[in-house]
Every structure is written in C-alpha cells, then in structure tokens.
Amino acid sequence: AAGVIQSPRHLIKEKRETATLKCYPIPRHDTVYWYQQGPGQDPQFLISFYEKMQSDKGSIPDRFSAQQFSDYHSELNMSSLELGDSALYFCASSLRIAGLYNEQFFGPGTRLTVL
C-alpha cells in the first residue's frame, strides 16, 4: 500500500539559511499534518491542512510557513534557521470521514541538521 512520502530524507543547513520540506500524502487522503520531534522527545504538532486550507495551528514559529497545494502535497518552508530547529520533521496524512479525523499515518521523516 502507498505510504506518505517525504523529501528530502536528510538536510543539512547553515544558520540563517532557508529550507523547504515536502510531503506527499497517501492517495485520496485530504488532510496533512506537520510535526517536529527533537531527540528523545515526543512529536510536537506544528500545523495542519484540510482540503488545502489551514485547519489548525500549533507551536509553529513565525519563521516557518506551510501550504497544501491542489494535488494535496504540502510544503513546510523554514527561514532564518536556528540551531534549535535541528530535529526530525514528520508529515502525516489522514482521511476525514463524516466530520471525523481518522488515524494519521506518518511519513519516514526529514532529518534537519542546522550547523
């Protein structure tokens, strides 16, 4: 079965640079979520999109922005990178049925290292 695809899998950036992470949800899934996970920590919700509209927002810095495109893929744009942005970034997708958000399936993640 098709899974969530994320690219790139690894990314190394310098401080103050920008980064773009991409997510391709499972086909027919209409909702995308972004999570940030630091070493030894739980995933922290950043932002989500339903049918290309932002549906909820969490602890996402103002330096980050995201969007979902017409083909349902999503991109997380990160600017003015800081050392503390180094983490695993997961994208997850789900299918909303009858107003309910169902199980979220996670992609393999993008490991971002800021030097």
Next chain:
Amino acid sequence: QQPVQSPQAVILREGEDAVINCSSSKALYSVHWYRQKHGEAPVFLMILLKGGEQKGHEKISASFNEKKQQSSLYLTASQLSYSGTYFCGTEPKRGGTSYGKLTFGQGTILTVHP
C-alpha cells in the same frame, strides 16, 4: 496540555504482558496509540473514538474511559518486535468538532528481552 503516560519505561521478557496508561486533564475526543522505533516514523496502532470503546489488534488492545479521560494500552504475550517507544496522542474536545490536532504524551519506552 500534554497527556501523562505511565510508566515511563518497562522491561519485559518475551511472553510477558504490559499495560501502558495515558491520562489527560481535558475532555477528549479521541485517543491514538503509536509505536516508534529509534530514528523511524511513529507507526499507527489504533484509535479510540468513544468512551468505553475497546479495540484490538492481534495481541495489542486498548480501552478508553471517557469519564476519567484515560486510556490504556494492553500488550499480551510480548514479542521482541514490540520493543520501542509507545506514544498516546490525544485530541481534546472542542465544541463537538474534530480538528485532528494531536498532543502526544512523553512516551513509554518498552524493552522486550529474549
């Protein structure tokens, strides 16, 4: 508010059972359970949407006490492959509408030895 998981760590021998608890201070819409191995993505185990609902998947099952805002994950006859960090993700009730946003507990590290 982050749900609280207990215990923080469990060590088992193959074939033993374990229970992991997840407790929230907020009224919950749903509880999701995931298992994550080091450096990998969280893998979905199950979702509980209604109070008292119990779901099962082979030797892994879960319950959800809506009144107490608590969920428990039951692992029976553990296998080596069960090792990993288990997270509960909770979605608080907000006006009867689901937004899908999950807040994860701090995780429970489960280690199964031969």
